[in-house]
Amino acid sequence: MGAENQTCVSEFLLLGLSEKPEKQLLIFGLFLGIYMVTVVGNLVIMLAIGSDSHLHTPMYFFLSNLSFVDLCMVSTTVPKMLLNILTHSKVISYAECFSQMYFFMVFAFLDNFLLTVMAYDRFVAICHPLHYFTIMNPWICGLLVLISWTISLLNSTLHTSLVTRLSFCSEQEIPHFFCDISQVTKLSCSDTLINDILVYFAAGLLVILPLTGILFSYSQICSSLLRVPSPRGKYKAFSTCGSHLSVVSLFYGTGLGVYLSSSATHSSWKTSVASVMYSVVTPMLNPFIYSMRNKDIKDAMRRIISKI
Template sequence: MGPGNKTSISEFFFTFPIKQEQQLFIFGLFLGMYMVAVVGNFLIMLATGANSHLHTPMYFFVSNLSFVDLCLVSTTVPNLLVNILTNSEAIPYAGCLTQMYFFSVFACMDNFLLALMAYDRFMAICHPLRYATIMSPQLCGLLVLLSWTISLLDCLIQSLMAMQLSFCKDPDLPFFFCDLPQVLKLSCTEALINNILVYFTTGLLGVLPFTGILFSYTKICSSILRVPSPGGKYKAFSTCGSHLCVVALFYGTVFGVYLSSSATHSSWKNTVASVMYAVITPMLNPFIYSLRNKDIKGALKRLMSRPTFSQ
């Protein structure tokens, strides 16, 4: 596109396919999913914080994951609900970049936390005698703090670089939220450096944690197979079941959203993939941990039976 077509835009436009007669249903659907995600993740955080026997590395990471999922879904759905109510497809330029930054931060933190949780399970199953010494509260806190620092700085650099780009008139986003790779595609200026940075950081901060998860579970499976009794094997594997489900859900939807957006230009397929990634995953994670984990279910029952909840 030639230089004459460049402009200083004030807003982006979502191509979220909603017909007039579907607005009320879509609004109610997303509001319901958002409330379920908020309440579910908040209860997980409350249950793990209120029960002293859950103050372990495993549940420390679980509560952090719930906090990040709550923030992740809150960066996208409220703006969508407002747009549906106002019958608007626009988001201000500054609002889009802000949403893009925070969404990238929380998605990156999800990735790090899943890797940390895999490392925790690896230490617990493969090195049980040294587990309590190595996975100290200080180390767990330091690992989470380091993950936050890397996520915030990396996404800040990418967002600042995106601010230097020029965008074409009436830029349309195929998702219902501002996602960095999609925003870069709308640039009228050369975004080679930005794309290189995105691919580099995706490889470094995305593939490496995923590789760490695969390595951890390779060692875990090897250790479980050496357990002589079937009951011992089941008990060891059951401690990893919830985390494996969350890993499969997270990476499955991540791969789905970016493969679908690159392989097809269908707005509906892109929308379904982005909803799975940005809304469904944060909503389902609390249920996966509460339904498959006896400790979490017990903590939630005790929490709900307290006088303040019973009244």
């Protein structure tokens, strides 16, 4: 029975957001625009931070890393989608699919960890301002980023390795615009119990724990701000957290939307749309959130434009 049903799959079919030919041009134009805005926005943030010595601080070091990760995450999925629309093809090879799945998980988890590290940075800056540069020294900042990369790479390697051990039947259609691990696992005709348990365990350990850390950091920040007598001091302290809070809300809000939509509905289209918000729209909006709410970033951008 297994020998008959299990085949050596060399490629998958990405069904995308719509199978209607008349909508392909609209989707192509929309995602091309989003991708270009995302690339330019995140590159400008990294350039502004790298070129301005005033921004060589822990907060902006983490922000430049977040911009790099956002740029990589959207580059993992959107270019292949655009190429398939342009060539009127839905094919993605086995190797491409698993590479896309692996790197998307790496960058998604990195986003999660970097936002946690940035919350800790704000906690130290506001609750322990006199010891800020002692605690958040360059060695500690580099170590925190290195740990984030290491955990993300190991976690994604484990997930992808387990999926490669699965056998895939004749069904090769992925109702998504990229190779999401949950959608690929559903195509398997092997027992996926271990894979499912690992996914839920990783989600609980590597998502809920960082989110708990973020919430704890901001609870301490709010407690400290309540003790600040000056309204101007409160505003200045909160303004340094406003951008990060907005990004955290967007990231976890859309991520939770993906989870709830996939659990509450059997519509693959609704799940895909929710995933667009999480994996494409969020990386595009992050540079705007930080540039609009941050005077230092605005000033650095003005200096770059004036030099040009």
